Amino acid sequence: MDSVVEIKQLTKVFKNTKAVDGVSFSIKQGEVVAILGPNGAGKTTTMLMMLGLLNPTAGVARLFNEDAKAISVRERIGVMLQEVSVMDAMKVKELIKLFQSYYPNPLEMEKLVRLSGLSEQDLNKRTEKLSGGQKRRVGFALALAGNPELLFFDEPTVGMDISARKVFWETVRELSEQGKTIIFTTHYLQEADDIASRIILFNEGSIVADGNPADIKKKLSKQSVSFIAKNDINKELFVQLPFVSDVFQKNDRMYIVTDDTDSILATIFKGNLQVQDIQIEKGRLEEAFEQLTVDREAV
Numbered sequence: 040m041d042s043v044v045e046i047k048q049l050t051k052v053f054k055n056t057k058a059v060d061g062v063s064f065s066i067k068q069g070e071v072v073a074i075l076g077p078n079g080a081g082k083t084t085t086m087l088m089m090l091g092l093l094n095p096t097a098g099v100a101r102l103f104n105e106d107a108k109a110i111s112v113r114e115r116i117g118v119m120l121q122e123v124s125v126m127d128a129m130k131v132k133e134l135i136k137l138f139q140s141y142y143p144n145p146l147e148m149e150k151l152v153r154l155s156g157l158s159e160q161d162l163n164k165r166t167e168k169l170s171g172g173q174k175r176r177v178g179f180a181l182a183l184a185g186n187p188e189l190l191f192f193d194e195p196t197v198g199m200d201i202s203a204r205k206v207f208w209e210t211v212r213e214l215s216e217q218g219k220t221i222i223f224t225t226h227y228l229q230e231a232d233d234i235a236s237r238i239i240l241f242n243e244g245s246i247v248a249d250g251n252p253a254d255i256k257k258k259l260s261k262q263s264v265s266f267i268a269k270n271d272i273n274k275e276l277f278v279q280l281p282f283v284s285d286v287f288q289k290n291d292r293m294y295i296v297t298d299d300t301d302s303i304l305a306t307i308f309k310g311n312l313q314v315q316d317i318q319i320e321k322g323r324l325e326e327a328f329e330q331l332t333v334d335r336e337a338v
């Protein structure tokens with residue numbers, strides 16, 4: 040399958056801040072990708088560079104194997120950024136019609152209204168009179184106006200109430216079922232896990248993990264095997280194993296921190312180690328993710 044997004048060694052330096060540091064990935068048609076990470080991780084900056092709205096300090100970003108600024112690319116993408124600035128002094132309906140006119144194969148008004156969760160009343164409102172949540176819905180309708188193949192949403196659910204979120208994600212699922220490619224940034228782990236087929240995890244301007252949600256969760260959540268040793272057991276036996284990240288002793292218990300608890304059990308049994316009271320702990324994902332955030336803030 041062809042990749043619709045290709046970024047290579049993308050880097051952005053603002054004065055003293057390296058916001059994005061040599062990031063590379065490609066995204067295939069039909070993927071639903073969450074760019075996940077704590078505040079300031081570089082998600083928005085990366086998205087803006089992907090879209091050609093911000094020039095990278097180094098590296099390249101290509102959409103459909105072309106420059107993102109090309110008209111032929113613009114016609115195939117839909118974008119909803121954090122700041123939805125809609126033109127004032129126009130009715131919502133007029134604004135949507137204007138956007139439809141920019142594209143060769145726009146979606147019909149009724150479809151846009153249904154997909155974005157706008158009401159008839161909203162359509163007749165003037166844009167400057169909209170609430171924050173209504174603005175988001177209009178922004179969503181505008182992103183879909185051209186019936187795009189590839190969609191970008193930057194922190195899409197910020198400012199949405201629960202019912203608006205529900206409509207939004209239902210629509211995203213529907214679009215995904217139609218084979219559209221969807222890329223969204225979020226700092227909600229749960230959102231990424233619920234919706235995305237792939238999570239690209241950012242921290243401090245770099246990718247720290249990239250994979251399906253199950254693999255990412257495995258990577259994020261620290262697991263350990265612990266036991267009480269009847270005889271002295273040499274720590275090195277576990278330290279040398281590739282899937283072990285830490286081995287320590289607490290009270291009379293030896294803890295082996297690992298991402299593969301099964302293999303630790305196998306090592307214990309194969310080595311016929313004299314241990315008792317084996318416990319397996321699967322760390323909480325939210326905790327691990329919060330830790331990532333805390334680490335960032337501590338810098």
Ligand SMILES: Nc1ncnc2c1ncn2[C@@H]1O[C@H](COP(=O)(O)OP(=O)(O)OP(=O)(O)O)[C@@H](O)[C@H]1O
Binds near residue numbers: 053056076079083084
């Ligand atoms: N225009 C700018 N000028 C200077 N620094 C910037 C600019 N835009 C972003 N930054 C800095 O770059 C870093 C990454 O910001 P970015 O907005 O990409 O993060 P993010 O992951 O999208 O975070 P958030 O979830 O808060 O939006 C931050 O340290 C931010 O302060």
